[in-house]
Amino acid sequence: MTPAASIAALLRADALRWHLLGVVAGLHLRDGWIAAGFVRNAVWDHLHDRAPRAPDGDVDVIYHDPDDATAERDRDLERQLAQLAPGIDWSVKNQARMHLRNGDAPYRSSVHAMVNWPETATAIAARRIDGEVCEIAAPLQVDDLLGLVLCPGPDFREDKRAIFEQRVASKRWLERWPQLVVRDA
Template sequence: MVTEQWMLEQLQADPDMMTVLAIIRDLDLADAWLAAGAVRNFIWNLLSGRSGFDETTDMDLVFYDPAISYEETQQIEQELKKKFPQYAWEVKNQVYMHQHSPGTAPYTSACDAVSKYPEQCTALAVRLRKDGQLELFLPYGTRDIEDFIVQPTPHFLASPERLAVYTERMKKKNWQRKWPQLEVRFPK
């Protein structure tokens, strides 16, 4: 059974994940997390009997800081790609990201943003705190990840426009190619 404790143990045991989490922590960005596919794919890979870390998966660094501009966020991403080219960095300041989700009010924190990602299995994040402890954010628990279920978050279910974005996204992603056991749900 996939529990928070099991996830934390798996993350802690993986040298690449711990390196990425330490890099993120050491940037000292406000409210910074490793999120979305970086964490989801790691768990799905483990549950599929593969090695958890996959260098082709985007390392989704999300943070929330109104003092950092969109351009500065892009600079942070470029610096990470230059300094740590072995990882596929994606850096997003969640202050600006609500604009990519139809009819969404500005987010109030990185966790607020993560909880409003398109799929429940993608709405998760982890960070390495200054005290060396890992902290997980799992607004929808572990069930969808454990059962290989892809379904929209309540935020995406609440709007026909957002649901259309979810549906289009699922048609393009083709995650079943990598994880054939996935069940992608399309609400009516």
């Protein structure tokens, strides 16, 4: 089984995460995924021999639709998701406009946007296809995620290094998952 297939199997075995992936799939978003901590935390919990648990914090839904890149569309989608799956803190962001916030060149897709994220282990996403298939996108690979390594993404190794360090400290990842190791690239 490939590393991506093992992550997909882990998500499929988690009833709540599998359900939430189906809820997002039902919106039929262009290039839509659930990303970041939704996948990362499930993997880290599994590697720390913890049972599956509800996502803590927000559930990051990303998509790439240059035809309607308004923040209002994101808020509308968050309201729809809150009705479909109450009790989940949904955060929806169209990656077709996120380059403006981040000071980057325009992103060509959701996966291209993830290349610019602060940590390699966070640059991962999942989606359900045809109801039964779990597709994994990991443009910065899954080695760090599966190896319990916190490493800054390419854009956060020098000029934006302080942002990476602040995230590691504020999110208390090293306390929550004590087997994690911080490494440079």
